[in-house]
Amino acid sequence: MTADPTAFGPETGLRDAVGGTTAAAMKKAFGYEHCGAMVRHFPRRYLEVGELTRISTLPVGEDVTIVAEVESVAQRRMQTRKGVLVEVVVRDALGPEQSLLRMTFFNGYQALKELKPDTVAMFSGRVGVYRNHLELTHPDYSLLEDAQDAEPRPIPVYPTSGKLANPKIRKTIETVLAGVTEGSFPDPVPPALLRRRRLPGLVAALESIHRPHEVPEAMRARHRFRYDEALLLQLALAERRVHRRGLEAVSRPGAADGLLARFDAGLPFELTEGQLGTGREIAADLAGSSPMNRLLQGEVGSGKTLVALRAMLQVIDSGGQAALLAPTEVLAQQHYHSIRRALGPLAEAGLLGGAEDGTRVDLLTGSMPTSARKAVLLRMASGEAGIVVGTHALLSDHVVFAELGLVVVDEQHRFGVEQRDTLRAKAGSMPHMLVMTATPIPRTVAMTVFGDLETSVLRGLPAGRAPISTHVVPLGEERFRSRMFSLMREEVDRGHQVYVVCPRITETQPEDDDAASAGADGHPDADRTPDGTPDGAPGGSGGPAPSGPPRPAKMTVEKMVALLASLPELRGVSVGMLHGRMATEDKARSMSDFEAGRTGILVSTTVIEVGVDVPNATLMAIVDADSFGISQLHQLRGRVGRGGLPGTCLLATWLPPDHPSRQRLAAVAATTDGFALAEEDLKERREGDILGASQSGRRSTLKLLRVIQDAELIARAREDAEEIVDGPGGLAAHPALQRAVGDWLDEDMQAFLERG
Incomplete structure (x- = not known):
């Protein structure tokens, strides 16, 4: 030492x-x-020592903290589920009365190792009653040297790992x-900033967060370290913005009498103010000599694809090509067909009936026949194809563009930064990039995660978009189940069509192949048993299980198709199927039948979540809706009400009304404001991974910062970061702070910032 x-x-x-x-x-x-x-x-x-409670005075149903000595430890196997039950009996370590209390740990292997007889620990949990005896169920605890260690400071409880107590x-x-x-x-934050933001110095903050005299002192220190994270991140993003401004790209100003002007002249409707406004922002970026790096976000159905198409035409008018990268073949085909329909003869240059001075729109997917694929690759390499829509096939080594000027990425969160970078690298010079997302992103999230992208928010819905009503359907009640199926029949009889969405394809499949539902979407049920309780604990953390019968296994596409076919009220209705495991030609045929009205009900996984546009679809039933997160439910219901007809979305669930996950469904049913739901979604998910696993697959870089709760702090840190970067000498004028940015950002984070 x-x-x-x-x-x-x-x-x-x-x-x-x-x-x-x-x-x-x-x-x-x-x-x-x-x-x-x-x-x-x-x-x-x-653990706040000042509020220690003696065992003899424990109040039932309240959260308490006690210091106690372990009297005895025992374990036994649970009867109704796998695992062991560890029972610890403790005696009061502070008072003369030596009262006893039982504690129960489910699968408490760590407690079994650490809580030996005569061990002194501080326990914190909710007081319950079991068989007429008071007990704490799975309490938090912290080992102490002896009972007097509990005086007088709060005791920090740290994240643990393995055998480390x-x-x-x-x-x-x-x-x-x-x-x-x-x-x-040394403190990397300049003293002037600390004074302006009234923050403690580094060493004082470290002392206060680890050894506070009182909890508010620790909270002030945590605020300092949250600011540090926000400042370092915003400095890195500000540096990226400065770097991007220094890069060169080919200016794509368009032409006054080009494809874009002719396309606009032929539109059978007026563009919304939102489409015009975001279109002007994008057009100005494309005309600049620095590469555009813009995020286009908006409500489901707000017309983002049309805005992107107009940007593509401006690039083509300037002699470039455009690529649209979609996450699934179904979505790529939808984009391809909708762009061709929108352009009409302008998309058929060189074809019979096509406009001679138009362009060519091509589709490139991994399942295309070799001959068709080669033909598309030739047209891309020669420049004949002005717009190419594709999936991951666009990232192949064999793909070459004549002059790639614009990359449009749909549903940004489904593509890793490496994939976007691969496509961008296929251009001779730095292409412009437009990232579209149909999931509205709260301002502070955009400021944090997409801080080096300019953001365009597309508000308002195009003419013809009808309102969508959303209702929660309790499947545990037969009358509601029956009404859901009869409503499907009524819509079909009116000449309309119906989506039925299920979380799984088959019984043996753990998750939907098309999108991460359930656990990956971050909702609280990710690790719950069928009755809604956390696996390995009775009735959740510290309380009884919600009332109601256990729900059946999650509905699958295959079971739903069979069920609909067996119902008398749906006799004669054509039922189709769509999911990610189907062959490409079968998926195309199923989607085509539904678009043409030959299929009345389409049973699907979340493969229809984005991009699918069938104006005649008016009803969507999402079965086991509690398996999906808020943003996914909002995305899904956006598939109805697209043709001027009112839409209805039914969120069907077996969960009882008092189950906590019903709050998520109620939130979606209560509003169609995607931005409000995005904030609710983020609060539920937590965003510790927002810069780590969600983008690079690595551990999160954020420790304390929470982008919703710390919105004002992030905004202040952004102001400070811009002032430093734009000031005399830039960040280099503050060498300690510059080193801190470099130390804080690991290689994965650097790659994220450089490629994102």
Whole structure:
């Protein structure tokens, strides 16, 4: 160990500070090798010692914190499910009365190892009653050296891993903190910024977050470190914006009498103010000499594809080509056909009846026959194809463009940054890029995740879009189930069509092949048993299970098709099927039959979530709607009400009314405001992965920052970052801060910023 405790700087090895054994344990558990990383292992919560409750006075149904000694430990196998039940009996460690209390841990293997007889710990949980005895079910706990350790400061509770208990983590951090001084840990944030934002210095904040005298002191320190994260991120994004402004791209100003002018003149409707406004922003970017990097977001059905098509035509008028990258073949085909329909003869240059001075629109997918694929590749390489719509096939090494001027990416969140970068690299010079998303993104999220993209928000719906009414259908009640199926019949008899969406294709398939539903969408049911409780715990965390019978297994496409065919009220109605496992020609045929009205009801997975446009579809029933997240439900219901006819969306669920996941369905039913739902969705998901796993598949970079709760903080950090980057000398004039940005951003994060 180093003799001088003040020598512990951020780059001091943990081995030098705490010894080889402890350093090895921290590296194995968390990957930490230096003191700087160790002291930024922040507590997730605090046990407030001042509110300790004696066992003899525990109030039923309330959250309490007690200090107790372990009297006995036992385990037994659970009867109704796999796993073990660990029962710990404790005695009051603070008072003379020595009252006893039982605690229950489901699959509590860690508790079994740590809570040995005579061990002293602080326990925190909700008081319940089981067989006329008070108990705490799966409480949080923190091991103590003895009962007097509980005085007088709040006790930090740290995230743990493997066999590492909180006392070991606390002791390690305290050892490192003893060697932290303002001289050894310089503060990268300029003093003027700290004064302006009324933030504590780095060393003071570290002391307060790990060893606070009271919890509000720790919260002030957490605020400082949230600001640090926001500032470092916004500095990195601001640097990217400066970098992009320095790049060169071919200017694509269009032509006064070109394809775009003729297309606009032939439109049978007026463009909305939103379409005109976002179109002007994009046109100005395309005419510039720096590459456009713009995010186009808007409500479901607001006309984003039309805005993108007009941008493509402007590029073609300037001698370039445009590529539209779609996430699925179904969506790519939909875009291809809708663009060709919109352009008419203008999309058929060189074909009989086509406009001589028009362009060519081609489709490239992985399932195309070899001969057709080669023909498309030749037209792309020669420049004959002005617009190419495709899936991942566009990323193939064999794909070559004559002069790629614009890349349009639909549904940005489905493509990794590497894939977008691959397509962009196929251009001789840096192409312009337009990212479209039908999932509205709250301003602070866009500011954080897409901070180096300019953002265009398309508001309002085109003429002819009818309102959509949404209702929650309790499948546990027979009268509502019956009404749902009779409503399908009524819509078909009116000459309309119906979507029925299921979360799975078959019984054996764990998830939908077409999109990540359920757990991947981040909703609370991701790890729940069929009765809605967390796996391995009775009735959720600390309470009884919601009332109502266990729901059946999730409905599959195959079962739903068979069920609809067996119902007397739907006799004679043609039922189709669409999902990601079908052969390409079968998917195309199924979609074509539905578009042409030959199929009355289409049973589908979420493959129809985006882009599918059948104006005659007026009703959608989403079965087991609780399997989907808020944004996905909003996306799905946007497939109805597209032809001037009112749309109806039924969110069908077996969950009882008091189940917490019903709140998500109620939120979707209550509003069609996509931006309000996006905020609700983000609150539910949490956004710790917003820059990590969601983009690069790696661990999140954000530790404390929450982009909804910290909206004002992010906005202030953005102001500060722009002032620094645009000031004299830029970020380089603040070398400590520049190093902090570099240290904070790992290689994955750098790649995300450079390619995103």
